[in-house]
Amino acid sequence: MSYVKLVVQRYDPERDEKPRFQEYIVPYRKGMTVLDAILYARDYLDHSIGVRFSCRMASCGSCGMKINGKPALACYTQVSELGTERIVVQPMDNFPVIKDLATDFEEFFEKHKELMPYLVREDRAEQENPKSEYLMKPEELERILQFTYCIKCGLCYSVCPTVGTDKLFPGPQAIAQAYRYVEDVRDEGGETRLNILDNPHGIWRCHFAGSCSAVCPKGVDPALGIQLLRRYVMRGKAPRKKGEGSKPFTK
Numbered sequence: 001m002s003y004v005k006l007v008v009q010r011y012d013p014e015r016d017e018k019p020r021f022q023e024y025i026v027p028y029r030k031g032m033t034v035l036d037a038i039l040y041a042r043d044y045l046d047h048s049i050g051v052r053f054s055c056r057m058a059s060c061g062s063c064g065m066k067i068n069g070k071p072a073l074a075c076y077t078q079v080s081e082l083g084t085e086r087i088v089v090q091p092m093d094n095f096p097v098i099k100d101l102a103t104d105f106e107e108f109f110e111k112h113k114e115l116m117p118y119l120v121r122e123d124r125a126e127q128e129n130p131k132s133e134y135l136m137k138p139e140e141l142e143r144i145l146q147f148t149y150c151i152k153c154g155l156c157y158s159v160c161p162t163v164g165t166d167k168l169f170p171g172p173q174a175i176a177q178a179y180r181y182v183e184d185v186r187d188e189g190g191e192t193r194l195n196i197l198d199n200p201h202g203i204w205r206c207h208f209a210g211s212c213s214a215v216c217p218k219g220v221d222p223a224l225g226i227q228l229l230r231r232y233v234m235r236g237k238a239p240r241k242k243g244e245g246s247k248p249f250t251k
């Protein structure tokens, strides 16, 4: 039997003055993910390890953390890719720590919510009781498709140098999702979103480091979304005004 040396950053803000590292020796099995190793340590060696997870299949976005210094999903990272000698897990940067590896997403989701990550339309009655579907052409879907894959794991937010220095900056996830809705032919909320973003702490604060796109586990390119959205902010014009969204399909 072989073993993994797992080093977990421990920190409880209510009790500890500063973070410390604790080692656990975990039996290795083929196919083991970093999350599996952490859960073994928590279940059999130390119940007090704080970690957040749910789906264990890179879908829910709960298990983001730094693994050997690099932000990644723990459930999507194989121990075999890293070697069993020493794996160090730490909470993501740019998020307050709740306990150990679990971070607080409240601010992250507040920023996401402020940019209205949903379809905004004038015809609320039709939207709530639709009589038919709102169809999209393949090329219209293509423009937003990659951005719909965001699982809100926060990895892009954790590596963004602008988020690290300006707490009012919405962050790559929120802005890329704003682009996803502004570009959606069914949406009519573009002008409102552009107004929110056109300020000194808004879309202009991104200096295109590109680290957000490099770490996304779902292949989303938030840096691209930010650049594409800037075109509309520059022109002071969203692609559609209120009442100009695509109409429900009729035969």
Ligand code: FES
Pocket (backbone or CB within 6 Å): 053, 054, 055, 056, 057, 058, 059, 060, 061, 062, 063, 064, 073, 074, 075, 076
């Ligand atoms: Fe859901 Fe890792 S547990 S993404």
